[in-house]
Amino acid sequence: MIPTARCLAAKQSGFIKRSTEELARLTRIAWNTEGLRTPTKPYHLLDFEDEATIVGCKTMADRAVGGFSTSSLDYVPAEPSTNTPAHARFHGSISTKLPKDWRVQRTGYAAFRNKDRGLWLFGRLFWDIDPYSYLALRVKSDGRRYTVNIQTDSIDQTDIHQHRLYTRHHRVNNKSTHSDGTAEADVLYPHGVPSALSDVPPPSTVITTSTSGPEGWETILLPFNDFVRTNHGMVIEPQTSLLRQRVKSIGIGLTDRVEGPYDLRIHRIWATNGMSEDEIDEERLICGPNALPVDEGVSTGWSANRGTDKDDQELNVERKKPEGKRKGLQGLRSEWDERRN
16 A cells, blocks of 8 residues: 555544544443344444545555565545545456465465554454444445455454455356466365355345446445355364454455456445445435345334335335346346356
8 A cells, every 4th residue: 555645644543532432332332222132223344435444454465475466555535426435445456476486386366454453441442243244345346356354353363254245247257276287266165165255146145235337336245154264265164153242354355366457446344234224325325326226135124114015015026026137136146157157
């Protein structure tokens, strides 16, 4: 990440501010007795409308081991005329060229994640996402096979829980091999490719998407229960659940080993239990009149006026649609199957 004047002007929160913000959040939860019921509001984790969030992130690439891939994370200001929010641009180039060091046998990766969140009054600061079911991301993707990475304060600090970041125009991977002819999937997934990391998303994994075009903004919800425990890119057995009470970092990586440029825009990453009315309204504002409707099962219906007979009839009609005709990311699975075949 190349620092700019704007980037240098933005600063991470200090100890006092971190402590004040966390105490205010916990006080609000206690005052509203949110701990006694399912949270109905989103919990923003990385909001890239704030330039300081980008300052609080770090980029990584295989250059650390002598490779030639590049990785940058830049701040992009908002464009009110097109309803484009301020966001982060994760971009660079992937190269699978090997360095002269014979010990390096695999290159071609780039990633970013937030830095250590620091200390507050009661020790090290973590995200507690235990009350939430989904990780939501609003992105504008170039279609490459990105992976969402979550690191927790687990016993093995190198463990990472991963999930494929599926988008509406997600590209199906061509099978890649190592220098010895071994299929890469056989090396990384000796017990078979987990559904959360496969090329074609299962209906239970990808929940919703809204977009203003083939390359517009999309919102994807990934169930925390579907994240797969890995270590250095390899699936680890036995699998363990994500330690949601002590999340250290969240980031996105690109390990498809396809040479060439990449460009991913990220507006926000948050924890949620479904798309609330406020979130859906924001979707419509950003995505515009061409936004796809939210898929079934995602709208929470928490508002008081939800659940009328008319709403139920419309939802039932939507559910009766053939899967190939259903709008949203779930309805595009047949298209991915055709691409893969």
